[in-house]
């Protein structure tokens with residue numbers, strides 16, 4: 001498919017308007033990306049997530065974890081989590097994401113998708129604890145997955161492929177005007193780990 005052959009130009013904005021999405025492509029070599037995947041799988045405190053769907057609380061197969069600079073409480077999908085302190089690898093990847101994006105991050109939400117059957121539904125990351133129009137740096141390890149944006153008013157769609165060891169940055173008014181999702185797919189049966197470094201309001 002044509003969309004999967006697009007090259008990564010970090011300075012290119014993949015959104016036509018109302019926000020900025022930069023895709024840096026693979027910032028880790030394959031061996032390093034695979035090594036980090038295994039470390040995260042083994043050392044992160046993975047927990048099932050909860051989601052409220054039509055008023056019912058369900059437990060997701062997808063696992064999540066929440067790490068930060070401080071023990072921030074963080075509301076996410078109707079539950080409150082308290083952040084764990086950075087691991088060595090998370091701190092160094094955070095610093096790498098900061099170097100690439102020119103922004104600083106103080107927290108990270110991690111997702112573990114065991115296979116393509118697990119995904120994440122349309123949403124935007126506009127929680128009130130997050131800095132308004134802040135930057136989110138998303139790193140992907142393991143299976144390549146499609147990632148989609150949909151404009152809240154015009155319904156325009158943009159699809160990207162998130163590769164093993166890659167970095168994507170969403171910033172500006174992206175969360176105000178666009179939804180994003182990780183569509184489930186039967187074509188992928190390998191796991192994927194995603195790290196989203198975020199900017200929590202500190203007060």
Ligand SMILES: O=C(O)CCC(=O)C(=O)O
Pocket residue numbers: 109111120125138147162180182194196
């Ligand atoms: O897994 C991904 O690539 C996206 C995760 C996401 O959108 C989120 O955690 O808010």
Ligand SMILES: [Fe+2]
Pocket residue numbers: 123124125180
């Ligand atoms: Fe998100």
